[in-house]
Amino acid sequence: MDAMTLLQERRSMGKLSGPAPSRDQLDAMYHAALRAPDHKELTPWRFIEFTGKGLERLGELFADAEARKTPGIDSDTLDTARKKPLRAPLIIAVIAKVAPGIEKVPKQEQVLSAGCAAYAISLAAYAQGLGAMWRTGHYAFDPTVREGLGLSEHDEIVGFLYLGQLGGRHRRLTERDPADFVEQWQ
Ligand SMILES: Cc1cc2nc3c(=O)[nH]c(=O)nc-3n(C[C@H](O)[C@H](O)[C@H](O)COP(=O)(O)O)c2cc1C
Numbered sequence: 001m002d003a004m005t006l007l008q009e010r011r012s013m014g015k016l017s018g019p020a021p022s023r024d025q026l027d028a029m030y031h032a033a034l035r036a037p038d039h040k041e042l043t044p045w046r047f048i049e050f051t052g053k054g055l056e057r058l059g060e061l062f063a064d065a066e067a068r069k070t071p072g073i074d075s076d077t078l079d080t081a082r083k084k085p086l087r088a089p090l091i092i093a094v095i096a097k098v099a100p101g102i103e104k105v106p107k108q109e110q111v112l113s114a115g116c117a118a119y120a121i122s123l124a125a126y127a128q129g130l131g132a133m134w135r136t137g138h139y140a141f142d143p144t145v146r147e148g149l150g151l152s153e154h155d156e157i158v159g160f161l162y163l164g165q166l167g168g169r170h171r172r173l174t175e176r177d178p179a180d181f182v183e184q185w186q
Pocket of ligand 1: 010011012013133134135136137158159
């Protein structure tokens with residue numbers, strides 16, 4: 001796939017099946033991620049890969065988050081939370097590992113850099129014929145989840161990338177006209 005087609009046609013895939021991306025496919029995705037723009041080469045990125053029992057552990061963490069947020073919550077809601085990560089054979093949590101107090105590189109830039117890394121993983125997945133879905137839900141901002149994943153005070157979860165084989169057809173591309181978004185100062 002040529003680069004312009006990739007950039008102009010990438011789409012998300014919510015329906016994902018096994019097997020999980022291979023080690024080689026994952027390495028290609030991480031190499032793409034590590035080319036994210038990075039002011040002052042802070043490499044503000046951390047990736048956690050979840051497969052198998054790891055997905056179940058992540059589901060437990062989501063359920064713990066619900067339970068801590070809403071004491072006495074019903075078991076159906078807990079079960080739903082527990083099952084969320086099982087929608088893909090592999091998830092990568094992309095974390096902005098933020099170094100505070102760096103001159104000229106405020107937190108926002110470091111989080112954006114991690115966002116670019118997440119996007120690069122999605123692109124590299126699509127380019128390899130894999131499906132990817134970037135999700136945050138409320139879990140990415142939840143204190144229980146943050147603590148469970150070992151984030152420090154300044155870190156941010158930029159997303160959970162659900163990855164796997166295409167489990168359905170891609171949605172039709174939404175036509176968007178650059179003219180609706182672009183202003184010109186001449
Ligand atoms: C930071 C971020 C968080 C997102 N979180 C969710 C989410 O929690 N649930 C969801 O259904 N889509 C979420 N999305 C949107 C999907 O990843 C996807 O971009 C959207 O469904 C549009 O599909 P497309 O990428 O094929 O255009 C998120 C996107 C971004 C950039």
